Each structure stands twice: as structure tokens, then as C-alpha cells.
Amino acid sequence: MKNLFIISLCFLSIGFVAQAQTKKPIKKITTTGKTTPAKTTTSTAKTAATPTTTKAATKPVETDEKTGVKPASKSTKQTKSNAGNTTSYKAALGLKFIYGVALTGKVFIKENAALEGILRYNGAGGLGSNIAFTGLYEYHAPIKGIDGLRWYLGGGGHLNHFSWKDSDADAVTTFGVAGVLGLEYKFANLPLAISADWQPAYIISSPSGFSAENGGIGIKYTF
Incomplete structure (x- = not known):
């Protein structure tokens, strides 16, 4: 009986060791799976931030074009149109x-x-x-x-x-x-x-x- 009890304990310990070894890769896979979405989210956030930055950079250019370029072209046209109305000469x-x-x-x-x-x-x-x-x-x-x-x-x-x-x-x-x-x-x-x-x-x-x-x-x- 003693020998049978010792043998059964040995089998049980071997089974626990086997289970522990099989559970470790699963934990690694799980953690890896958890970190992978985080990296994907970060890259997605970066890619999402890129067009936002581009839009912010283009807005001042549009504003400058509306406020700076168009009035300058109008004043140039007005200067040309008034060139024939000068009251001075050389x-x-x-x-x-x-x-x-x-x-x-x-x-x-x-x-x-x-x-x-x-x-x-x-x-x-x-x-x-x-x-x-x-x-x-x-x-x-x-x-x-x-x-x-x-x-x-x-x-x-x-x-x-x-x-x-x-x-x-x-x-x-x-x-x-x-x-x-x-x-x-x-x-x-x-x-x-x-x-x-x-x-x-x-x-x-x-x-x-x-x-x-x-x-x-x-x-x-x-x-």
C-alpha cells in the first residue's frame, strides 16, 4: 500500500509540473495579445493625429491667402487703373x-x-x-x-x-x-x-x- 501511495503521489506531482509548464506559454501569449492591441492603438492614434496636424497647418495658409494675397492684388489693379489719371509728368x-x-x-x-x-x-x-x-x-x-x-x-x-x-x-x-x-x-x-x-x-x-x-x-x- 505504501508503495502504491508513493507511486500515485509521483504521478500527481508529474501532472502538476506538466500543467504548470503548459500554463506558462498561455500566459505569455495572453500578455502578448494584450500588448499587441495597445501598440496598434498607439499607431492608430499616431496616424489619426497626422491628418489633424496637416489640417491645422493648412488653415493658417488659407487665412493668409484670404487676408493677404487678394487685397494686394486688388490694390495692384487699382494702381494700374489709376495710372492713366495722373496729373504729373516728366x-x-x-x-x-x-x-x-x-x-x-x-x-x-x-x-x-x-x-x-x-x-x-x-x-x-x-x-x-x-x-x-x-x-x-x-x-x-x-x-x-x-x-x-x-x-x-x-x-x-x-x-x-x-x-x-x-x-x-x-x-x-x-x-x-x-x-x-x-x-x-x-x-x-x-x-x-x-x-x-x-x-x-x-x-x-x-x-x-x-x-x-x-x-x-x-x-x-x-x-
Whole structure:
């Protein structure tokens, strides 16, 4: 009986050992199975987070395009559309009347400063021919309330040549200084400007004296 009891205990212990060895892999498999979904969930969370980040990155770009690019393009279009309505110009050629006929040319060297040259012919009432050249430096300033209207003031040099028509007297050439005071209006939609000015001169050479018959009404083609 003792031997039979000992043998049965041996079999029971062997059975417990066998069961313990078979249960260990099952626990490992179970734990592995538990961790695998966790990893899958983490990767899923990462992949789900990726498009969310992409959407967040694209939203500011869309906002910038709505607020920044479109207004800039509109202002550019407005600038182009207003380019033909400017009341300023760089240079001009034209004619001036009243004290004879004069050919004028003006070039702006600054926004409010210009050089003007005036070549005038005057028949002197049929007595002869009078040719004069005046070079001026002019300062321009706008008149508030009227777009395109400016006043100008300046000074420069004056050269005059007079020859008699029916006389043996010698021709006379004089020189002196000149001033100018006038108004000018530039049309907004046309390359034209009109002006009215007075250009007094003082003759330094002999015979010296003051000359007030200079200036007139002018019209110029602007560039």
C-alpha cells in the first residue's frame, strides 16, 4: 500500500509540473495579445493625429491667402487703373503766345522742380525781328482743392537779339536775368497741360533796362 501511495503521489506531482509548464506559454501569449492591441492603438492614434496636424497647418495658409494675397492684388489693379489719371509728368514740349510765338520745352529734375527753355520770335510791330532765349529754373507747388493745378515760381538767364528790317543800323544783342511767375493745369486723362505766366527780365548789358513783355499763354504736350 505504501508503495502504491508513493507511486500515485509521483504521478500527481508529474501532472502538476506538466500543467504548470503548459500554463506558462498561455500566459505569455495572453500578455502578448494584450500588448499587441495597445501598440496598434498607439499607431492608430499616431496616424489619426497626422491628418489633424496637416489640417491645422493648412488653415493658417488659407487665412493668409484670404487676408493677404487678394487685397494686394486688388490694390495692384487699382494702381494700374489709376495710372492713366495722373496729373504729373516728366517732360513736355509746347507753344506759347501773346508776346510773339515761342517754342517751349520743360523737364522735371525733381518732383517739384523743373528746367524750362523758351525760344521766342517777335516781329516787333513790323520794325524788325526779335529773337530771344530764356532759360529758367522753376519751383512747382500744387494748389489744394483742384487736382492738376499748380503754381510755379523761378528765375534764370535771358538772351535777346534784335535786328532792324529797313535800316542800316547794326543788330543789337543783349543779355540779362529773368524771372517767372505762373499757373499750370495738367489734364488728368490727356497728355496736355496749359499755362499762363509772366516772365519779366532785366537787361544787364548796354542798353540796359527792364523788359516786361515776356511770357504768355502756353499749351504743352506732356510725356
